[in-house]
Amino acid sequence: MMTLKQSRRLQSVLLGTLSWAIAALVFFPIFWMVLTSFKTEIDAFATPPQFIFTPTLENYLHIQERSDYFHFAWNSILISFSATILCLLIAVPAAYSMAFFETKRTKSTLLWMLSTKMLPPVGVLMPIYLLAKMFGLLDTRFALIVIYTLINLPIVVWMIYTYFKDIPGEILEASRLDGATTAQEIFRVLVPICKGGLASTALLSLILCWNEAFWSLNLTSSNAAPLTALIASYSSPEGLFWAKLSAVSTLACAPILIFGWISQKQLVRGLSFGAVK
Amino acid sequence: MNTSAVNPRLVKPGEAPQAKGRLVKPGWFLVSPSVLLLLIWMIVPLGMTIYFSLIRYNLLSPGDNEFVGLENFTYFITDSGFIPGATNTLLLVGSVLAISVILGVLISALLEASEFFGRGIVRVLLISPFFIMPTVSALIWKNLIFHPVSGILAAVWKLFGAQPVDWLAHFPLLSIIIIVSWQCLPFAILILMTAMQSLDQEQKEAARLDGAGPQAIFWHLTLPHLARPIAVVVMIETIFLLSVFAEIFTTTNGGPGYASTNLAYLIYNQALLQFDVGMASAGGLIAVVIANIAAIILIRMIGKNLTDKQ
Numbered sequence: 001m002m003t004l005k006q007s008r009r010l011q012s013v014l015l016g017t018l019s020w021a022i023a024a025l026v027f028f029p030i031f032w033m034v035l036t037s038f039k040t041e042i043d044a045f046a047t048p049p050q051f052i053f054t055p056t057l058e059n060y061l062h063i064q065e066r067s068d069y070f071h072f073a074w075n076s077i078l079i080s081f082s083a084t085i086l087c088l089l090i091a092v093p094a095a096y097s098m099a100f101f102e103t104k105r106t107k108s109t110l111l112w113m114l115s116t117k118m119l120p121p122v123g124v125l126m127p128i129y130l131l132a133k134m135f136g137l138l139d140t141r142f143a144l145i146v147i148y149t150l151i152n153l154p155i156v157v158w159m160i161y162t163y164f165k166d167i168p169g170e171i172l173e174a175s176r177l178d179g180a181t182t183a184q185e186i187f188r189v190l191v192p193i194c195k196g197g198l199a200s201t202a203l204l205s206l207i208l209c210w211n212e213a214f215w216s217l218n219l220t221s222s223n224a225a226p227l228t229a230l231i232a233s234y235s236s237p238e239g240l241f242w243a244k245l246s247a248v249s250t251l252a253c254a255p256i257l258i259f260g261w262i263s264q265k266q267l268v269r270g271l272s273f274g275a276v277k
Numbered sequence: 278m279n280t281s282a283v284n285p286r287l288v289k290p291g292e293a294p295q296a297k298g299r300l301v302k303p304g305w306f307l308v309s310p311s312v313l314l315l316l317i318w319m320i321v322p323l324g325m326t327i328y329f330s331l332i333r334y335n336l337l338s339p340g341d342n343e344f345v346g347l348e349n350f351t352y353f354i355t356d357s358g359f360i361p362g363a364t365n366t367l368l369l370v371g372s373v374l375a376i377s378v379i380l381g382v383l384i385s386a387l388l389e390a391s392e393f394f395g396r397g398i399v400r401v402l403l404i405s406p407f408f409i410m411p412t413v414s415a416l417i418w419k420n421l422i423f424h425p426v427s428g429i430l431a432a433v434w435k436l437f438g439a440q441p442v443d444w445l446a447h448f449p450l451l452s453i454i455i456i457v458s459w460q461c462l463p464f465a466i467l468i469l470m471t472a473m474q475s476l477d478q479e480q481k482e483a484a485r486l487d488g489a490g491p492q493a494i495f496w497h498l499t500l501p502h503l504a505r506p507i508a509v510v511v512m513i514e515t516i517f518l519l520s521v522f523a524e525i526f527t528t529t530n531g532g533p534g535y536a537s538t539n540l541a542y543l544i545y546n547q548a549l550l551q552f553d554v555g556m557a558s559a560g561g562l563i564a565v566v567i568a569n570i571a572a573i574i575l576i577r578m579i580g581k582n583l584t585d586k587q
Contacts, residue, residue, distance in 0.1 A: 026402065027406075032417070049427065090314065097306075098308060109312065118569065118571065119323075122561055127321070130325075150314060153315060214523065234416060242420050257405060260405070
């Protein structure tokens with residue numbers, strides 16, 4: 001007969017093994033992508049799939065000459081960061097007044113903002129495309145920056161609102177009694193207190209911009225095309241360059257993946273709109 | 278006199294601040310940029326879409342854009358792709374939501390059930406797909422996993438002596454559901470796992486002492502506690518699932534036939550590939566109406582859950 005302690009330990013080992021197996025299964029495609037990026041093209045296409053092989057860096061070395069990787073990466077960086085900064089600048093004052101000067105309409109305004117996210121982008125694809133064409137903004141970074149700012153604005157306002165809600169109003173009263181203006185109140189008092197929350201909001205906005213693949217595929221061709229468009233261009237069967245595709249993909253995903261790993265705990269609170277503490 | 282407006286709040290900190298005197302001004306003045314921008318972003322394109330949907334407008338055959346009433350709508354609805362497109366949209370949203378919520382709850386419960394070696398690493402591995410860009414995950418699944426010759430699944434099938442399956446050709450919608458679920462499940466796990474950690478351990482212990490088994494605890498304590506986080510997961514995922522595009526664009530191109538075309542892809546097909554602005558706009562409006570029905574239902578169901586503070 002097993003004692004209670006033994007059976008508890010056995011249960012823990014079993015559940016742990018099961019958890020590890022599920023995690024391995026979920027993570028496998030990413031692992032496989034990274035592994036493939038270090039194979040030669042011949043190894044990458046081998047059947048059965050090779051787990052043990054002589055690793056090579058040639059794919060990474062060839063990426064630049066094959067597709068001018070840095071041009072696309074630079075576009076991704078520039079667009080994501082500009083849109084995120086712009087979005088925060090517009091959202092922080094809005095969230096401030098909604099969190100600290102709540103009126104009857106605040107909640108419905110917040111819900112309305114979120115509901116604009118429900119509008120499928122295809123519903124407005126044609127007008128936006130034609131407007132961009134009319135103003136000569138097709139395939140420009142500017143167009144994507146404006147669009148990303150607008151599509152992320154509701155979520156960013158929501159997240160910052162959630163963080164601001166947790167700050168006791170007394171702190172602001174104190175600074176106001178000291179004669180602080182509204183701008184000082186926001187940038188000298190509120191922003192420093194909410195550094196963590198604002199950082200994770202910015203991070204989520206960066207992730208969403210970096211990975212956005214509807215507008216970037218439809219409104220850019222080469223000049224302003226970010227990494228999502230570069231990778232989509234590999235979907236056409238122009239030969240079996242899977243090791244190189246994997247290498248490009250690894251490079252495109254690694255920064256955001258590492259960002260995400262570091263900040264996962266902070267992301268949760270904002271993402272769940274305060275439903276989870 | 279600021280103090281007179283301020284003092285009552287110092288007395289009752291939990292109460293919503295009274296909008297009085299100068300306090301009103303920064304409020305609406307500061308919200309207005311966001312509201313105005315979103316309003317423009319919503320109304321201008323939507324207005325144009327409505328206008329386009331009522332005229333004959335094809336970029337390939339420029340001419341007088343005469344008013345045709347609801348002709349574009351009837352064309353779109355009677356298009357052979359509409360019924361499969363609408364069905365596939367609902368199937369995609371429904372099944373991915375079901376998969377990610379059910380598996381999300383089970384996996385988070387599993388992780389919370391016991392201490393084991395490397396739980397932090399398991400957690401990080403599980404949420405990783407959330408950060409991968411859609412075009413990458415679609416291509417990885419298409420070329421490295423689903424591929425009928427060199428994909429991993431083909432190798433597994435062969436290992437068991439079975440004929441490898443050409444997933445994207447024979448089960449296109451299922452394949453896309455698998456890819457999209459793989460991207461959405463981590464989000465559910467991320468939220469639900471954190472929610473479970475916040476469940477009061479003492480409450481659980483008390484229930485256990487009262488003789489409640491693990492199942493009873495799960496059904497009567499854990500699950501009710503998860504109602505709000507699940508509402509959030511459903512809401513956010515629906516927003517993204519209604520407009521799934523890149524995954525279809527990079528894998529099946531909606532085919533074979535219309536087997537994996539959703540409404541978003543169908544309209545893209547009409548708009549940019551056939552240059553029929555009028556019909557694409559009509560389709561876009563139908564998609565907006567469908568999305569709004571979903572939005573109204575969702576906000577009715579869980580809007581209160583989102584804004585009410587616990």
